Amino acid sequence: MLSGMHEHDGPLTRLRRSHEQTVLELLRKHGPLSRAELGARSGLSRTTLHDIVAGLGSSGAVVASTPHVEVRKRGRPVEKLSLNPAAGEAVGIDFARRAVHVAAVNFAHEVIGSESEAHSADLSWPERVDIAQRLLATLATGASENPGDGGRRERPGTVHLDALSAIGVGVVGPITDPGSENAHAQGIDGLPDLLRKRFGVPVLLDNNTRLAALAEAVWGAAADSSDVLYLRLSHGVGGGLVVGGALHRGRYGLSGEFGHVTVDPAGRPCECGGNGCLETRASLDAVLFRYREAGGRADGFAGFLDAAAAGEPSALGVLERVGHDVGGVLAAVCHAVGPGVIVVGGELAETGPALLEPVERALRQQLMPLARHHVDVRRATLGEAGSALGAIALVLHESPLLSHYPQPVSEENA
Known part of the structure; x- marks a missing residue:
């Protein structure tokens, strides 16, 4: 500086x-x-x-x-x-379940660009880091070739990788200590060091869905509220909380695990060990499963989106039931934390009113009468770059939302 x-x-x-x-x-x-x-x-x-x-x-x-x-x-x-x-730049990387998203901003808070690339769910961490490095190199060179199937980009400028001061990183699942059993089970215990060696700068690591909540509260749909509940409906279901103007992480990094709130105790087994969790009913795979049970024939999630947009009864019926499940969980969380704004993001939110209207109906029905008109449901605005932008916010510490936030994992204790 x-x-x-x-x-x-x-x-x-x-x-x-x-x-x-x-x-x-x-x-x-x-x-x-x-x-x-x-x-x-x-x-x-x-x-x-x-x-x-x-x-x-x-x-x-x-x-x-x-x-x-x-x-x-x-x-x-x-x-x-x-x-x-x-004076410098900051980079954010989101290692989602099946894609890598990167974004970069300069110290004037101008977004330089963002890139995304899909991959298989079983790709190794070194291979995912290779993708991130390649996407950042594309931003650095200003290349304009077709990003390929599954790739998206927004590039108003060019990144100077030699000007980086730090990298913020989002990953799936709870983040506690990189040396913990949880981190080892996730396979991320060596990730900060791997990234530091690749880029030569400090690395800050946190849960990617919570970082998306931070981004929406800083730059996105909930920038005008100090109490925010963010829910992401994607390959997994999770979220984040902003309480009293501060991002809430929780004692063990478990805040925002809304996907593992039980909806039906007799429901399908969940990977967390429970049964009938929201994730077993509102994740992308679960929605497709319910859609095909209802007689839907569209192939893949893109086909489901097309079917919903075309008004196919089986697709709309599934969204109605999913919205009811989601709204019930949101109502329970609202009674605990009292947010002013609920932001719904992830690929499933691309169905728009077909999902959000049932969510709102169930929410209003299950909230206490006094609270029904004090919660505003909004669709996320930052898209798939949200977690990467939240990771940048973690680096820049540009918001009072982080004023009481625990020091994130860095390469010093990796």
């Missing part, structure tokens, strides 16, 4: 450096801010702040910009200050 240079190290110089670090940290955490916003957050006087910002601007650490003409309001445009985009 660039900073003003001083010839002496007296009390005034140390005080100035402290003020500089305060301003730099605020811009690192919150992205572009006006001078008024910086003053309110830092507590510095207008004169002191003007002097500090001028010095940081001269050194190249901070740059100023105004909104584009089309987004300006009436009156003089408000200048925003941000860290120099060239």
Whole structure:
């Protein structure tokens, strides 16, 4: 990080450096801010702040910009200050069950690009890291070739891999200690070290669904709420909680395991050891199983999405029943934590109102009357890049949502 240079190290110089670090940290955490916003957050006087910002601007650490003409309001445009985009970059990687997603932002909080590639569920960790490295290299070179079957991209800029300061990583399942039995069972106990050796920078590791919750609460559908329940309906079912304006991890990293709330004690066995968990009824495989039991003939999940969009009765009937199951679980969790916003994401959410309307009906029916009109159900907005963006948030610590969050796993204790 660039900073003003001083010839002496007296009390005034140390005080100035402290003020500089305060301003730099605020811009690192919150992205572009006006001078008024910086003053309110830092507590510095207008004169002191003007002097500090001028010095940081001269050194190249901070740059100023105004909104584009089309987004300006009436009156003089408000200048925003941000860290120099060239000061560094952060990368997030989401190792989902059957795909790798990567995203990158610079220190001005500008998204440089994102990439995704699908793979088989049994792919080894070194092979998954190879995919991540290749996707990041694609962002770095700005290559424009077809990403291939199962690949998606959004690339407004080019990543400079030699400017990385850290990598945030999301993985499936509870994250406690990389040396724990849980980590060994997941096969991730060597992952942070593998990534550190590949990229040569610190690695921060956490549950990918919880990181998606963080991203939606920072940049996405729930950015206006301090109490958020996020549910992802994908190959697995999980979620995350933002409680009182802070991301909640739980004592053993088990917060947000909504997929293992029991819906039917006599239901199908779940991989967790229980029976009738929500995951056995609302994961993608479970939905396809229920759809075929109902006589549906579409092949694969993409075919199911097409059938639902076309209004096929068997597909809509399954979504109605899945929505009822999901809404019941959400109601139970709402009674425990009282969120203001529920965000539903994952591939199943692509069915839109066909799923979300039954979810809302069941939720309203099962919530206490007093709570029914205080919970807003929304569809996730960040798509498959959400967990990778949440991993970047973990690196940047750009939000007060992480102010009381336990220190994530890093390569120092890997």
